[in-house]
Amino acid sequence: MSDSIDGVRLRFDQREFSSMKLKNRxxxxxxxxxxxxxxxxxxxLDEGAHVVLADVNDAHDPLPGLNGAQGTASFVKTDVSVDSQVxxxxxxALELHGRVDILVNNAGIEFAKTVVTTTEDEWDQLMxxxxxxxxxxxxxxxxxMQQQGSGVIINVASELGLVGEAGVAAYCASKGGVVMLSKAMAIDHGPQGIRVNCLCPxxxxxxxxxxxxxxxxxxxGMRRTFESQTVxxxxxxxxxxxxxAAFLASDDAAFMAGSDLVVDGGWTAR
Known part of the structure; x- marks a missing residue:
């Protein structure tokens, strides 16, 4: 069963599953x-959450691969670089569900250029x-989240926010900024019950x-290099x-704040 809300909204089976650690969040x-x-x-969705999917691109209707998920999914077309759209x-999200328990800041772009070959417009767009x-x-x-007294924010950075890599200068700079912004936010808002962590794929x-x-x-050649640099x-x-991301959003990570969770196949272990 589906109905339209800002492009597409899908309703899914609400059966009880004991393993759903994000049920009704x-x-x-x-x-x-x-x-x-x-x-x-x-x-x-599989963990039972109500998810508002945001993207600058139009929604697939229906969103493929989500049938049978246990939560509910809605879509809102959003350019995260535009405050009014955010x-x-x-x-x-508040209109649909009355609260926001989890924010995953995942939207991102990337290109392979050095500082010298990056244009000012490209730099500005990426940042x-x-x-x-x-x-x-x-x-x-x-x-x-302050009003609720609780919340989780997960900022998706990159292993290239922790270590450098040739040919992706602007991307490294942006993701390094995300890592440090996450730590500052954790310090500012942890006392308010808001856990902020950084996920570094x-x-x-x-x-x-x-x-x-x-x-x-x-x-x-670049693909082979990337593969070879993971252990x-x-x-x-x-x-x-x-x-x-499911772990960071769940109560299993209740004592994590200001952390960088690296999931990189061992890239940064070398």
Whole structure:
């Protein structure tokens, strides 16, 4: 059964499952149309959450792969770099569910360029999505969580927010900013019952990474390099990151705040 709300809303089976650690919690997931964001949204639905998926791209109708999930899914088209759209996203989540328990700031873009080859417009666009988007979404949601006295914010950064890598200078800078912003937010808002943590994926087989490969001079060589730099000798799967995001959102991570959870196949172990 489905009905339309800002593009698409899907209702799913509400059967009881004892393993659903996010049952009836309300989550906003940005960048949720594909890749890591989509996998997180699906995992949260399987855990019984009510998920508002946000993305700059139009929704698939119906959203593929979500049938049979245990929560409810709604979609709001959102450019996270635009404050008015972010505020509309949060307002819709409150209209639908009356609260926001979890915010996953996942929306991001990437390209393979050095500082010298990056244009000013490219720099501004990447920072607007990857860093400003985290700021705007958090700024809109934190007052809601303050009023509730509880909440979880998960900022998706990258292992490249912790270590450098050749040819992705702007991306490294943006994700390093997300890591430090997460720590500052945790300090500011932990006493208010809001847990803020940073999730740092390694190379994950998503369309975003495929686009990075395609933008390089040697796409296949770059792919082999990424695979070889993990100790597991493979790219990650979106589901690997979704499992970590489910843990951070759950009460199992109740004593985690200001942490960087690295899920990178051993990339940063070297």
């Amino acid at each position: 309300v989550a906003i997931v940005t960048g949720a149309q594909r890749g890591i964001g989509y996998a997180i949204a699906k995992r949260y 505020r509309a996203l949060v307002s819709k 607007a999505v990857n860093l400003k988007g985290v700021f705007l979404c958090s700024r809109a949601v934190i007052p809601v 390694g190379p994950v087989a998503t369309q975003l990474l495929e686009d990075v490969f395609a933008s390089s001079d040697d796409p296949e 597991l000798k493979r790219l990650g799967r979106p589901e690997d990151i979704a499992a970590a």
